[in-house]
Amino acid sequence: MRYDAAIVADLPETVAGSFCGVGNPFSLGEIPPGSRLLDIGCGAGVDALVASKVVGPSGKVMGIDITPEMIRRAEANKKEIGAENVVFQLSRVQDLVGIDSSFDVVMSNGVLNLIPEKEEAIKAAFRLLKPGGWFFLADQFLVDPASKDLKARIQSWFQ
């Protein structure tokens, strides 16, 4: 997915092997050193840890996820590479309060398609961004209309 080869090579195999994104949101634009970045749905933290190298020691990265096991794994990965400018937090994006307009970049990789409350999540991303900040997203988009039967099956699954 054309991540920065030097950064990826620097990640231990146990960390790189935790990756389960669907694309490379870093390819969408420059993230200057010193930036503050939020990774929505950080999982095991691979993108957040890549971002920690991109933003450098003067930057800050926050990774959030709703799965406790993923946050635990992210913390373990963070400890393995010794990143000091990353924090991980168990949270939905819409539950982040008190830090509006804090981030230069909000990023998400293969997560928005999994969030039922998409509108709330997008509004939260907007709220959390600094004026002029960027939302970088890699995800899966429906390109063929879902059949009625498929919709019914999905609906019943949520019940």
Next chain:
Amino acid sequence: MDFLAHLRDTGFVDVAAGGETGFNSSPKTKGMLVRARKPGLQDQKSVVSSKTGDIHAPTDAEGASTNLSSKIDSLMQRAITLGAEKTKLIDTDLWIEITDGCPYIDR
């Protein structure tokens, strides 16, 4: 793509698809990259004096429809409502170090 329209409706500008990721999770889905920007002050075509803090709202001649000064005032008032003792509009070149009140200090 309806999703791009949804981002615009939320308030994002410069909304654009950035190409395919090359990974499709199913025959009915396609991996795509999307980027969008939250409008900044520059999007309101205002002029800010860095020395005095005076805000010049866009004029009718420029086709602008926002009153930046009143928006700034309302934000400053909101800060007071939330508990700030004082508010001040500052030069954007001025660095501020937050020394307390922030749960993410030193993190």
